[in-house]
Amino acid sequence: MKILLVEDNPELTQNVVNYLSAEGIICESATTLFEAQDKILSFGYDCILLDLMLPDGNGLDLIEIIKSQKIKTTVLIISAKDALDDKLKGLDQGADDYLPKPFHLSELLARLKAIFRRSKLGGFDEVVFNEITIEIHQLLAKVNDQVLELTKKEFDLLLFFITNKNRVLGKQAIAQHLWGDYTDDLANFDFVYQHVKNLRKKITGAGGKDYISTVYGIGYKFDPLAS
Structure with a gap:
């Protein structure tokens, strides 16, 4: 938040x-x-x-x-x-x-x-998207009931993606949402790529689909129609 x-x-x-x-x-x-x-x-x-x-x-x-x-x-x-x-x-x-x-x-x-x-979140403490479940207060994310070992930033990133699914999110917008406005002055946002990469690896490693697609030159999109 x-x-x-x-x-x-x-x-x-x-x-x-x-x-x-x-x-x-x-x-x-x-x-x-x-x-x-x-x-x-x-x-x-x-x-x-x-x-x-x-x-x-x-x-x-x-x-x-x-x-x-x-x-x-x-x-x-x-x-x-x-x-x-x-x-x-x-x-x-x-x-x-x-x-x-x-x-x-x-x-x-x-x-x-x-x-x-x-x-x-429509008034709920739990967000369910297909095989992914997020429990807000417990800071817990699961894929097919398997708990994901996420860092706080990875957890926030997953919630940010799911609550903005189907929207293209720029790297700068992601950085500002997760780290604050000071990131506006950074020369690049390579650290965003690393967090997205880690999150994607953990979701697919637990048997989940890879919903995160890269939008070249802009950022990322959480695509519910991912195969």
């Missing part, structure tokens, strides 16, 4: 980033509406953690940008503004949930996982 935290409180930002990172979640941050807008237009995120009171504007304006640009992401509002009007306005504009400050980090994580299940 890849998150953008839009929050101008440096202490809260550091606490959230550290906690989510320890849970295996990539968490980028932005302190202003302008910085957040630049990031969501440049990179993809599974969820935006959005404060309403920002130095240069109202966080609700970011939801309007997300809607107008048809950006595929979810929004969890986190704000000390607990007025009913603000909560209703945010949800009415398209936010997926609202978590008032102060909050426990464990509750934040639970809300994020719930939003991810609803938006990506």
Whole structure:
């Protein structure tokens, strides 16, 4: 899961980033509406953690940008503004949930996982695709009931492929999703090839089909029709 935290409180930002990172979640941050807008237009995120009171504007304006640009992401509002009007306005504009400050980090994580299940996994903790089964909370992947010995990145890569099946995924997009936005400045993405190669080898080694096809010059595609 890849998150953008839009929050101008440096202490809260550091606490959230550290906690989510320890849970295996990539968490980028932005302190202003302008910085957040630049990031969501440049990179993809599974969820935006959005404060309403920002130095240069109202966080609700970011939801309007997300809607107008048809950006595929979810929004969890986190704000000390607990007025009913603000909560209703945010949800009415398209936010997926609202978590008032102060909050426990464990509750934040639970809300994020719930939003991810609803938006990506149809509300389920288990993803089943033909002979492949992924158990999200257990970080477990199986092929024909045989457990795959995957690294965390390989597990995330498999989930990313399956939830984006039939879509061509560029190497840069894969790198950004799994390692964060800093990869934008790298000269090449050879490490993506190695992770894809390892994942493909482990799936086929367990008797699964090779669903991952290479799209020359672009990246990869998880093809459900693979023979």
